[in-house]
Amino acid sequence: MSRLAHVASGPYAPPVPARTLTVTSADGARLHAEVHGPEGAPAVVLAHGWTCSTAFWAAQIRALSADHRVIAYDQRGHGRSPASATCGTEALADDLEAVLKATLAPGEQAVIAGHSMGGMTVMAASTRPGFREHAAAVLLCSTGSSRLVARSTVVPIRAGRLRTWLTKHILGSRAPLGPVTPLALRILKYGTMGPGSAPHMVQACARIVHACPRTARYAWSQVLDALDLDHGVRELRVPTEIVAGTADRLTPPVHARELAAALPECVGLTELPGIGHMTPVEAPDLVTGKIRALVAAHTGAHVHAHAEVEESA
Numbered sequence: 001m002s003r004l005a006h007v008a009s010g011p012y013a014p015p016v017p018a019r020t021l022t023v024t025s026a027d028g029a030r031l032h033a034e035v036h037g038p039e040g041a042p043a044v045v046l047a048h049g050w051t052c053s054t055a056f057w058a059a060q061i062r063a064l065s066a067d068h069r070v071i072a073y074d075q076r077g078h079g080r081s082p083a084s085a086t087c088g089t090e091a092l093a094d095d096l097e098a099v100l101k102a103t104l105a106p107g108e109q110a111v112i113a114g115h116s117m118g119g120m121t122v123m124a125a126s127t128r129p130g131f132r133e134h135a136a137a138v139l140l141c142s143t144g145s146s147r148l149v150a151r152s153t154v155v156p157i158r159a160g161r162l163r164t165w166l167t168k169h170i171l172g173s174r175a176p177l178g179p180v181t182p183l184a185l186r187i188l189k190y191g192t193m194g195p196g197s198a199p200h201m202v203q204a205c206a207r208i209v210h211a212c213p214r215t216a217r218y219a220w221s222q223v224l225d226a227l228d229l230d231h232g233v234r235e236l237r238v239p240t241e242i243v244a245g246t247a248d249r250l251t252p253p254v255h256a257r258e259l260a261a262a263l264p265e266c267v268g269l270t271e272l273p274g275i276g277h278m279t280p281v282e283a284p285d286l287v288t289g290k291i292r293a294l295v296a297a298h299t300g301a302h303v304h305a306h307a308e309v310e311e312s313a
Helices: 054-064 089-103 117-124 129-134 161-171 182-192 199-210 214-225 230-234 253-262 284-298 306-312
Strands: 019-024 030-036 043-047 069-073 110-115 135-141 240-245 266-272
Touching (some): 043 117, 054 069, 110 117, 129 135, 230 253
Parallel strands (some): 110 135, 135 240
Antiparallel strands (some): 019 030, 030 069
């Protein structure tokens, strides 16, 4: 399991959950899950991306849990969820279905937000009965359904076989990331974040990514290399909004545009100028606002903005 060395204060410090639970997936894999906010409030489920953890959603959890029940879980092999011998899109779908069943009442619906591999988890689960029972609407952040390595611009040369080969070996490296040094911060910022990202945002992301065990990082990089979830996009038959950064080197905006064209019920595509791959950290208020709006529009819930809650207190 990962070394949990996250930030200790500020907007990116992981909030303390109201309760935690261990969810058992279809193959017996055990998943760490957290529930934040008041029981009975409108539900939001958050699925993080490759090399991340529930801590990645700290800003959204902190803002939404005032008047939402926010459920976040660690993907297998990430955060506090032990590694599993099984890695693949079917396992991702199994895990999301298991979390929905364990945390939501029968028939209860939630807005499900997925970042990067978390978005791919949603696409993989799109045909599952448990997903269709519980998904009211979806937010996809910085994600794609196929050709991830070939389209990545992490290696700044012309697209082609050489760039794809180099990208595959960089993203699939087995080397340990080591401590969070100034050089490590510069490398992570270049590869995953926009050029204007504030130092505290880069620091938060670096601590999360560097905490991911290298065995899990490598295993899931192989899954992403071979990813093809185009069919899952066409089966995602709930209102779905997309957020993407124009400076995203891992999943460039071409992915978001293709998702928008292929989704049966795309309700919006927002491209954020100068923002990189880590949209929930780089543009926390916008991502939180998108989730709030989806809850209000598609769950029948009437919730107030966090500021309004504070004013009435």
